[in-house]
Amino acid sequence: MVSNAGSPTLHMKAEMAVALTGITKRFGAFVANDGIDLAVRRGEIHAIIGENGAGKTTLMNILFGLLQPDEGSIRLNGEETVVTDPAVAIKAGLGMVHQHFKLVPSLSVADNVFLGMEIRRHGMIDHAAQIARTRELSKRFGLQVDPTERVGLLSVGIEQRIEILKVLVRGARTIILDEPTAVLTPQESRELFQTLRSFVAEGMTVIFISHHLEEVMEVSDTVTVLRNGKKVATRPTAELNKDELVRMMVGREVSFDRRPRTPSRGDVVLDVKELWARDDRRLPALRDVSFAVRSGEVVGIAGVAGNGQTELAEVLSGLRPASHGSARLKGRDLATLSPREIREAGLAHVPGDRMVRGVDRNASIAANMLMGRQHRAPWSSSGVLNWTAISQNASRLIKDFDIRAQGPGDAVKRLSGGNIQKVVLAREFTNGADFLLIDQPTRGVDIGAQEAIHDEIMRQRAAGRAILLISVQLDELAALADRILVMFNGRIMGEVAGDGADEDRIGMMMAGVAAPERAAEPA
Amino acid sequence: MIRDRLREVSGQIIAIAVALILGAIIILLVGESPVRVLTTLLRGAFGDQEKIAGTLLQTTPILICGIAACIGLRGGMFNVGIEGQLFLGGFAAAWVGFAFALPPGIHMLAALALAVAAGAAWVAIPAYFRARYNTNEVVSTILSNYVAVLLTSYFTIFLFKRPGGWSETPPILATAYLPELFSFSRLNWGLVIGLVLALGAALVFRYTSWGYGVTMVGSAPKFAEYGGVNVKRQGFVVLLLSGAVGGLAGGIETLGVHHRFMEGFAPGFGFDGLIAALLANGSPVATIFTALFFGALRSGSLLLEVDTSASREIITVIQALIILSVSAQVLVRRRGDSQAGERRWKF
Numbered sequence: 001m002v003s004n005a006g007s008p009t010l011h012m013k014a015e016m017a018v019a020l021t022g023i024t025k026r027f028g029a030f031v032a033n034d035g036i037d038l039a040v041r042r043g044e045i046h047a048i049i050g051e052n053g054a055g056k057t058t059l060m061n062i063l064f065g066l067l068q069p070d071e072g073s074i075r076l077n078g079e080e081t082v083v084t085d086p087a088v089a090i091k092a093g094l095g096m097v098h099q100h101f102k103l104v105p106s107l108s109v110a111d112n113v114f115l116g117m118e119i120r121r122h123g124m125i126d127h128a129a130q131i132a133r134t135r136e137l138s139k140r141f142g143l144q145v146d147p148t149e150r151v152g153l154l155s156v157g158i159e160q161r162i163e164i165l166k167v168l169v170r171g172a173r174t175i176i177l178d179e180p181t182a183v184l185t186p187q188e189s190r191e192l193f194q195t196l197r198s199f200v201a202e203g204m205t206v207i208f209i210s211h212h213l214e215e216v217m218e219v220s221d222t223v224t225v226l227r228n229g230k231k232v233a234t235r236p237t238a239e240l241n242k243d244e245l246v247r248m249m250v251g252r253e254v255s256f257d258r259r260p261r262t263p264s265r266g267d268v269v270l271d272v273k274e275l276w277a278r279d280d281r282r283l284p285a286l287r288d289v290s291f292a293v294r295s296g297e298v299v300g301i302a303g304v305a306g307n308g309q310t311e312l313a314e315v316l317s318g319l320r321p322a323s324h325g326s327a328r329l330k331g332r333d334l335a336t337l338s339p340r341e342i343r344e345a346g347l348a349h350v351p352g353d354r355m356v357r358g359v360d361r362n363a364s365i366a367a368n369m370l371m372g373r374q375h376r377a378p379w380s381s382s383g384v385l386n387w388t389a390i391s392q393n394a395s396r397l398i399k400d401f402d403i404r405a406q407g408p409g410d411a412v413k414r415l416s417g418g419n420i421q422k423v424v425l426a427r428e429f430t431n432g433a434d435f436l437l438i439d440q441p442t443r444g445v446d447i448g449a450q451e452a453i454h455d456e457i458m459r460q461r462a463a464g465r466a467i468l469l470i471s472v473q474l475d476e477l478a479a480l481a482d483r484i485l486v487m488f489n490g491r492i493m494g495e496v497a498g499d500g501a502d503e504d505r506i507g508m509m510m511a512g513v514a515a516p517e518r519a520a521e522p523a
Numbered sequence: 524m525i526r527d528r529l530r531e532v533s534g535q536i537i538a539i540a541v542a543l544i545l546g547a548i549i550i551l552l553v554g555e556s557p558v559r560v561l562t563t564l565l566r567g568a569f570g571d572q573e574k575i576a577g578t579l580l581q582t583t584p585i586l587i588c589g590i591a592a593c594i595g596l597r598g599g600m601f602n603v604g605i606e607g608q609l610f611l612g613g614f615a616a617a618w619v620g621f622a623f624a625l626p627p628g629i630h631m632l633a634a635l636a637l638a639v640a641a642g643a644a645w646v647a648i649p650a651y652f653r654a655r656y657n658t659n660e661v662v663s664t665i666l667s668n669y670v671a672v673l674l675t676s677y678f679t680i681f682l683f684k685r686p687g688g689w690s691e692t693p694p695i696l697a698t699a700y701l702p703e704l705f706s707f708s709r710l711n712w713g714l715v716i717g718l719v720l721a722l723g724a725a726l727v728f729r730y731t732s733w734g735y736g737v738t739m740v741g742s743a744p745k746f747a748e749y750g751g752v753n754v755k756r757q758g759f760v761v762l763l764l765s766g767a768v769g770g771l772a773g774g775i776e777t778l779g780v781h782h783r784f785m786e787g788f789a790p791g792f793g794f795d796g797l798i799a800a801l802l803a804n805g806s807p808v809a810t811i812f813t814a815l816f817f818g819a820l821r822s823g824s825l826l827l828e829v830d831t832s833a834s835r836e837i838i839t840v841i842q843a844l845i846i847l848s849v850s851a852q853v854l855v856r857r858r859g860d861s862q863a864g865e866r867r868w869k870f
Contacts, residue, residue: 319748340751351749360743371739371750374732383732 016078017042017174017205018063018094023072025058030417030444032058033069034229040174040222045196045206047220047237049213050249051305051472053443055229056209057099060176063207064096065089076174095172097163099179105152109145110134113165137168141198142191157188164195174205181215182306185281193219211249211305213242213511227251242511246304247503250474250510258479258499259458264296265482269346269435269466270316275325277315285311287490288325293466295434298457300481300498301470304510308490309470310352313439316468317349318342329435343372348428350421352439352470358424359412366394366408369427397426402452418449425453429460436460439470454480474506488512535802538852542844549840555833567826568819576708577825580780582818583710584609584789586717587772588796589803589810590724591642591765596805597728598761599741600653604646604664605769606793607671611645612638612773614675617784618683620695620777630698635774642770643763645671650762654755660762668793676786691785701779711779717811720768724807737761741805769793795821798842802849817842 018040025033033055040046048056061067063074065083074081076092083089086096103112110130111118119129134147143161145154151162160180167175177196181189196206196219210216216223216237223240225232225248232248270293279285285308293299301309314320316327318339327334332345343349351357359368370390373379378389394408403422405415412420421441428436438457442450457480461467471477477484481498486509493509496502547557568578588605595602602608619634649663676690685693701711728734739747740757748754776789795817802816803809824838 317749338751338753339748340753343751349749356743356745357749358746360739360746362742363739367735367739370735371746374735380732385730385732385735387730 015041016075018207019075019078020059020063021073021075023059023062023069023074025055025062025067025069028416029446031229033062035072036226036229036231038224038231038234040205040207042205043200043203044221045200045208045219046222046224047208047210047216048224048226049210049216049245050226051211053228054226054249056211056226057178058229059226060096060178060207060209063089064094064176090170090172093171093173094176095167095170095174096176097160097167097178097180099182101156101159101163103151103159103162105150107151108147109149109151109154109162109165110147112151112162113147113169115166117170133169134165137165141168141195143195144191156183157185160184160188160192161195172204174207175199176207176209178209179211180208181210181212183281185283189215213245213249213304216245217242225249241513243504243508243513246507246511249304250472250507259454261458261461261482264461264464266295266297266464266466268292269295269330270468271326271328272316273326273328275312275315275327276323277311277320278323279311284323285490286315286322289487289490289492290325291485291492291495293435293468295466296461296464297482298461298467298469298480298498300477300484301468301487302474302477302484302506302510303472303487305472307487307510309439309472309487311490312487313349313352313437313470316437317347317351343431343433346434348431348433348436350424350428350436350438350441352443354421354424359420361413362411364409364411365398365403365405365415365423366391368412368423369394369397369408371427373431397430401426401456416446418445421445421453422449425456429456434464434466436465436467437470438467440472441469442471442473442476474501474503477501486510534852535804535849538848539802539845541848542841545844545848546837546841550833550837553833553837555831560827560831560833560837563827563830564820564823566823567830568823570826573707574822576705576710578815578819578822579714580708580710580818581821582815583713583717583779584772584776584792585795585799585817585821586811586814587713587720587775588769588793589799589814590717590720590796590807591768591772592797592800593803593805593807593810594724594768595761595765596800597734597741598737598757599744600758600762600765601661602646602664602762602765602769603661603797604649604667604671604766604793605772605796606791607664607668608642608645608766608769609773609776609789609793610671610675611641612770613777613781613788614678614692614773614784615641615770616699616774616777617692617695620699621683621693621783624696625698627698630696631701631778634695634699634778635771638770638774638777639767640770642773643767645770646762646766650759650766653762654759675784675788679784679786685783689785692783694783695778699778700782701775703779709780711775713775713779716771716775717814720771721807721811728807772796795842798846798849802845 016039020036020038023033023036036059050056058067062069065086065088074083081088081092104115113134114130119126131147138145143164145158145161151159160183180192184192199206208220220237222234223237224234227249273290275286275289276284277286289312303309311320315322316334318334318337322335329342329345329347334342337345355361370379374385378386380386391408398405398408401422403419405419412423441453445453457467469477469481478498478501484496484498484501484506486493486506488510489512493512496506550557550560567574569575588609591605592602616634616638619637625633645667646664649660649667652658652663653660679692680690683692685691701713703709703711728738736747736752737757740752740754744754777784781788799813799817800810802813820838824835827833828835
């Protein structure tokens, strides 16, 4: 791969807009990118697909100079380049549209587009020229915006168009879009795809990050799949189907053995009926979801991230209202209860985004373990906290859950990811709840801690708890769940038994390809 | 944990040191000796028992306003309207003081109670908009200051002006006076109330379930929401309490020092209190010391104009420098945090 001065090689390289070789990036013990090679041909739409945490954004941030790789090299347009910062990348013709937009709401569209590189005339900003140029670009690429409108008045979809225009006026020939459709309505997504096609029609190159199979199949020429920081494959989209893509994303090999268990199926604890809910964009995220969880069983929810799992967890914990249908916890309608009342009614919740929802990073372990029980004895009486009891309890849980920390006074931010998750588990599993809502228990957690967490979940099952386990890792579900429900696009596509977890069937349902008959339940 | 605490404190000390060094340079530029200015300041603030009492008299409203700010900061609410709450509380206490005749003690308590209610009521408007429509409380509380100051001026000049006097209300009755602590100074029980309040607030935040919830709302709102704390309601309650203490500060100023309400009553104490609280990182106990620092600057500056060629305004300059360096330090820390956050989430 290194400099072979032969002419065929040169020709090859000139065809590549971007070539990454052996990119490795570590954050502490966590390897975000592990020896990734990526070659993007000029004039193609190249999708990079993978689960949350697969390393997509890290890789793109390295390419764009926002992060420095620990190992590996970058070639832009055939030239070996050390991308020390984004200015270098921009000079080489790269442009990046981030997930979070950086626009000035009080300025006009045109002023935002030209911010920092204003067109000047006699030392003054030439607004007319900026507006004309913005209008011209927006026409040419089908990016409908009014250049004179103030940005603060516009929708997110239009803000994204402005970000794309910003990249274009800076002379980008290769455009990186990080999860561009996450904030768009389906209609806006289709318009975006039109724009991307008009870019390649003009000989430009598009790198498109996504975890949505459908849109990748629809818009890309080539797909690179990342999983756990490693590249799985790069293939022409035309040669792939969704089912294969899912399998590459979530992995084939089952690394966890199925946990032994005694059959135990008690009373219904959680009963969800015809549940609908909307996401933050006000679009339906849950569509007619019905299922029940009994005490002593682990019900798994499988699916590619972003198919309604987050919204389901939020509705069940009272953090998001349902728009239709019902969810009952031990017979009590959750819609009538506040998050605190739901907890008191018997919910324990291990949240998917543990750093934001699961802990206060700056607080001590003891203070973190108090959350949700600060109004209950023995932690408090008549509203006064008993820090001795709180601290002693924290010390005991640190020992019981094998949390690597100096003591209950340690700030949570000093702990590793796996130990932070154990703090959350220790708190939630010991609050006496009958229903455990567990979302991505082992994401970003090292193998040793994963095993310990799985053991603990099985202990909770044996203790007669009703457990809903949401995970994007099929092997985790196969190891733990008694039954697995597969979600796609807000619906439950079907159910499979945990011991007969047939990956092909689950993979198909995860891709929304087919909805096989739900296993007939005895009446 | 101790290391974190040390790092935080050292940041504040560096901020003050930088401000003092810059202040010294400015004093040199106006042709005075920084050493002489400093010794004059110290003499003016702590030179004899009357001067010390004078410093404590200035410290009292700053301390109480600082506690009001701490209460807000703990719950993640930036109450920048303490100045306005102080003015309204001051007027409300004066009105009870001159318009009613009540037994001693009860009269004073009634006046303080109305001052508290006035402060809370005044902040209730921004607090409601914050809870209901997520309006930024910084902007709405700042704006409410101007209305409060002008409104109390209107009351004073057009409705309750003392016949033949300046722009001030009639004096309050002696039954409503807050008792003085010593014969040689107007220093009064307000200081004791402030100290008790500071300790009380610290204890409530540390040792009650409610205080725990509020602290979590301030430092990790999504976590608090997840844990069942009603984030919106706590934000509302915290602002209301903060406003109530701001009103109390005004009531104490009226009943303990001025014994009437007048235009331009107690200017800047609300803002000084807010700065003292920020410098103390939202800790009520640490605010006792930062408030004392600002109180000493204020009272020491009186002697400054008499004994040196430096103007009293040099104190305002030093305060402004402290604000700048403290906020710069906060910004630097935030940036470090957010970068760590990006690193954590952006894989």
